[in-house]
Amino acid sequence: MHAPSTPSASSAPSTYDAVIAGAGPVGLFLSCELRLAGLSVLVLEQAANPHSPLKQLPFGIRGLSIPTVEAFHRRGLLDAIKAPPLAVNAAASTPHWMQQQRRAGGHFAGMQFHLDRIDRTKWPYHLPGPADAGIATDMQHIESVLAARAHAMGVEIMRGLGVDGFQQSDEHVDIQAGGQTYRARWLLGCDGGRSTVRRIGGFAFTGTEPEFTGYSVEIEMADPQLLAPGRHHTAAGMYTFQPPGTVAMVDFDGGAFHRTEAVTREHVESVLRRVSGIDVSVTSLRLAATWTDRAFQAVAYRQGRVLLAGDAAHVHSPLGGQGLNLGLGDAMNLGWKLAATIRGEAPEGLLDSYHAERHPVGAQILDWSRAQVGLIRPEASSRALASVIRDLIDTRDGATYFAERVWGLSLRYELADSHPLAGRSAPDFILDDGSRLGEHLRNGKGRQGRSPQDALRPVSGGWPRCYRLIACSR
Structure with missing residues (x-):
C-alpha cells in the first residue's frame, strides 16, 4: 500500500495517490480498482447520506450490460450484485416489460426487442458463462455492494464533504474540501453531471441542448x-x-x-x-x-493530473439505460492504467489511451440517446420512422443488432491490429483445470500465456502487446 506521506513541519497536507470526487458507483468502483494495486485512495462525497428513494425500486432500477456484468465477475463482485435487492413491494416494483409473457431483451426508444428473435451465433467470441447476460438491479444495491468492498479494501470515504476548489502542479493536486486541504498525486472527477471538478478544472463540455x-x-x-x-x-x-x-x-x-x-x-x-x-x-x-435529454461530453477526459469519468465526463438522457454502464466502463478502463502510471510500470502513452478509447465510446452512446429522442418526438415524421424501426426490430437480424448494441457486445477498441479479438474483451475461457479466465483476474492484473506450460501467468516487466484483451495468448 502507498500510504499517505507524513505531514512535514511546514504543515503540508498528507499526499494520497488518488483523491476521487464522488462516491457513486463509478467513484466507488474506481477506488476499488486503485486499491487492488495497493494505492492510497480518498473518496470525497458531497452527500452526507448515501440513501435516496430515487436509488430504490422502481425509479432506481438499472440494467447492467454484459461488459459491466463481466467486470463484476472478474473482480469477484457478481454474486453480491446478483443478490436480490430488498423492496417494500417487489411485485409492484417489477417493470411492466418484465411482466410480459414474451420475454423482452431490451428496448430502443420504447420499442422492445425479444429474446426469441436474437441470434447469439452472431457473437462467436462471447462464450457462455457467469457473465453471459445482463441483469437488472437497483442503484442503491449496487452502491451498497461497492461501498462495502471499498471499505473492506481500505478506501477512505468522507461523506458530507464535496470538492470546493483545487490547484495542480507538475507533481500533485491540492484539493480544498470543507475548509481542509487534501493533497493527491491525481484527482479523479466522478462527481456527476454537474461536476464541480469539471467546472473548476475548465474542461470544455460540448453537445446538444435538451428538447424535453x-x-x-x-x-x-x-x-x-x-x-x-x-x-x-x-x-x-x-x-x-x-x-x-x-x-x-x-x-x-x-x-x-x-x-x-x-x-x-x-x-x-x-x-x-x-x-x-x-x-x-x-x-x-x-x-x-x-x-x-441534454447530451454533452467533455472534449478531453484529462487535464494534467485531473481526469474525469462517468457522468462528469458525459451526460445524456436515461433513455435506454446506458449511462451507468458507460461510467463503470470508464472506471474499469482507467483504474489499472492510472495504477500502472502511479507505480511507474506504465509504458509511454498508456494513460492517454484512456481518453483515446473511452471518448469514442461515450460519443456513440450520446448519439444512441439522441436517435431515441428523434423517434419519440410528437411529430408525424418521427411516428413514421418509428414504424419502420418497429418492423426492423422484430426481425431476427434487427433484434440481434439492437441486442448487440444495448447489451454492450459491440464494444471494441480500435487498436490497429487485424486479430479478430484485438480490442475486444477476452472470452471467458474454461481452462484445463476447470477454472474460468475471469476467476484469474480478481487481483486486477493482466495475465498472459505464451505456452501451455505457463498459461495465464501474471504479467511482469511491462504489459503485453495485447493488454487490452485483459488476458491473451500469443
Whole structure:
C-alpha cells in the first residue's frame, strides 16, 4: 500500500495517490480498482447520506450490460450484485416489460426487442458463462455492494464533504474540501453531471441542448383505471404507467421545467393530462424527479493530473439505460492504467489511451440517446420512422443488432491490429483445470500465456502487446 506521506513541519497536507470526487458507483468502483494495486485512495462525497428513494425500486432500477456484468465477475463482485435487492413491494416494483409473457431483451426508444428473435451465433467470441447476460438491479444495491468492498479494501470515504476548489502542479493536486486541504498525486472527477471538478478544472463540455423535460413520479390518482399500463407514445410526448401510481413521462418543452422550480401535485397533473390526453386527477404526489435529454461530453477526459469519468465526463438522457454502464466502463478502463502510471510500470502513452478509447465510446452512446429522442418526438415524421424501426426490430437480424448494441457486445477498441479479438474483451475461457479466465483476474492484473506450460501467468516487466484483451495468448 502507498500510504499517505507524513505531514512535514511546514504543515503540508498528507499526499494520497488518488483523491476521487464522488462516491457513486463509478467513484466507488474506481477506488476499488486503485486499491487492488495497493494505492492510497480518498473518496470525497458531497452527500452526507448515501440513501435516496430515487436509488430504490422502481425509479432506481438499472440494467447492467454484459461488459459491466463481466467486470463484476472478474473482480469477484457478481454474486453480491446478483443478490436480490430488498423492496417494500417487489411485485409492484417489477417493470411492466418484465411482466410480459414474451420475454423482452431490451428496448430502443420504447420499442422492445425479444429474446426469441436474437441470434447469439452472431457473437462467436462471447462464450457462455457467469457473465453471459445482463441483469437488472437497483442503484442503491449496487452502491451498497461497492461501498462495502471499498471499505473492506481500505478506501477512505468522507461523506458530507464535496470538492470546493483545487490547484495542480507538475507533481500533485491540492484539493480544498470543507475548509481542509487534501493533497493527491491525481484527482479523479466522478462527481456527476454537474461536476464541480469539471467546472473548476475548465474542461470544455460540448453537445446538444435538451428538447424535453422528463418526469419520474410516484402519485396517487382518483381514477388510475383511466391509464393503461405500459409505455405509450402520444401526440404530445410519451408516458409509461406502472400501477398503482408509478409514472415516467416526457414533455417536449425544451427542458424548460428541469430544476427551475419545485415539482408540485398540480404541475404533475397538468403535464400528465397534456401528455396522456386523459383527464386524470392526481390526488397526492409522493415522489418526483425531473431529467432531460441534454447530451454533452467533455472534449478531453484529462487535464494534467485531473481526469474525469462517468457522468462528469458525459451526460445524456436515461433513455435506454446506458449511462451507468458507460461510467463503470470508464472506471474499469482507467483504474489499472492510472495504477500502472502511479507505480511507474506504465509504458509511454498508456494513460492517454484512456481518453483515446473511452471518448469514442461515450460519443456513440450520446448519439444512441439522441436517435431515441428523434423517434419519440410528437411529430408525424418521427411516428413514421418509428414504424419502420418497429418492423426492423422484430426481425431476427434487427433484434440481434439492437441486442448487440444495448447489451454492450459491440464494444471494441480500435487498436490497429487485424486479430479478430484485438480490442475486444477476452472470452471467458474454461481452462484445463476447470477454472474460468475471469476467476484469474480478481487481483486486477493482466495475465498472459505464451505456452501451455505457463498459461495465464501474471504479467511482469511491462504489459503485453495485447493488454487490452485483459488476458491473451500469443
